[in-house]
Amino acid sequence: MDILNQILNINPNYIVIGLLVIFFSLEQILKSPFRFKNRIEHLFQNILFQITLIILNIFFVTFQVYCIDWLNNNEIGLLYLIELPFWGKLFIAVALYDVTAYWIHRATHSIPLLWRFHRVHHSDTSMDSSTVFRFHPIELILVFGVGNMITAAIFGTDVFAMALYYLILYIFFFFEHSNLNYPDWLNTTVGFVFVTPDQHRVHHQQDQYYTDSNYADIFIIWDRLFGTFKKLSLKEMKYGLKEFEEERKQQFLFLMKSPFVKIKRSVSSQKKT
Ligand SMILES: [Zn+2]
Numbered sequence: 001m002d003i004l005n006q007i008l009n010i011n012p013n014y015i016v017i018g019l020l021v022i023f024f025s026l027e028q029i030l031k032s033p034f035r036f037k038n039r040i041e042h043l044f045q046n047i048l049f050q051i052t053l054i055i056l057n058i059f060f061v062t063f064q065v066y067c068i069d070w071l072n073n074n075e076i077g078l079l080y081l082i083e084l085p086f087w088g089k090l091f092i093a094v095a096l097y098d099v100t101a102y103w104i105h106r107a108t109h110s111i112p113l114l115w116r117f118h119r120v121h122h123s124d125t126s127m128d129s130s131t132v133f134r135f136h137p138i139e140l141i142l143v144f145g146v147g148n149m150i151t152a153a154i155f156g157t158d159v160f161a162m163a164l165y166y167l168i169l170y171i172f173f174f175f176e177h178s179n180l181n182y183p184d185w186l187n188t189t190v191g192f193v194f195v196t197p198d199q200h201r202v203h204h205q206q207d208q209y210y211t212d213s214n215y216a217d218i219f220i221i222w223d224r225l226f227g228t229f230k231k232l233s234l235k236e237m238k239y240g241l242k243e244f245e246e247e248r249k250q251q252f253l254f255l256m257k258s259p260f261v262k263i264k265r266s267v268s269s270q271k272k273t
């Protein structure tokens with residue numbers, strides 16, 4: 001418990017930077033499944049998203065923590081109605097943050113206004129560890145950040161559980177996006193319950209039929225349960241979005257303003273059953 005407290009007290013920005021250094025270094029040292037050019041330029045573009053997020057988050061996180069603490073102090077939420085041991089409550093809270101993120105993520109794919117922001121994450125044609133940073137900050141704050149506040153209001157989950165959820169989430173994010181070779185057995189063991197890199201890679205496949213699948217971040221069981229789980233072999237994968245393939249559309253400034261630009265979504269080319 002004390003150790004967990006100490007870990008969660010570390011500035012999350014240091015943890016995220018540490019994870020990037022570890023995974024990005026491994027990508028340079030080990031054999032990668034995909035070969036991409038201009039890794040440093042790509043890294044630089046994606047880091048610009050994280051810098052923007054850190055600046056905007058200074059204000060938002062303070063507000064978010066204040067709101068969730070207020071809800072908890074007033075014992076608002078369903079979890080206050082049942083008696084549970086500390087660890088049980090913590091596990092359920094993390095799972096609730098994750099399942100809410102699953103549904104919000106699904107909504108970002110089906111509601112055109114939300115897709116305009118979310119497609120920034122999908123635009124990356126050469127996915128690696130730094131793709132973890134490639135999210136439009138407005139999406140992370142106004143869609144997923146507010147989503148966490150709604151989870152807290154409905155279920156009574158607290159800031160401690162949210163901090164633990166984010167820690168686990170970022171470890172999974174780096175694991176899922178890194179351009180590293182992972183053993184096949186991961187998919188048939190760990191992959192029954194947790195999201196594996198190969199499963200998240202399907203989500204980054206260019207064809208919309210596959211893009212609209214495997215929405216989960218931590219527990220793949222949400223996709224299995226709600227009928228959105230799909231498989232695809234590594235050999236058939238092509239990352240990104242057709243409408244963002246041009247080099248200038250991979251740049252930070254273009255991507256930041258892209259939600260406000262009308263860009264037609266390319267239609268699914270091979271609907272499979
Ligand atoms: Zn997505």
Ligand SMILES: [Zn+2]
Binds near residue numbers: 177200203
């Ligand atoms: Zn992703």
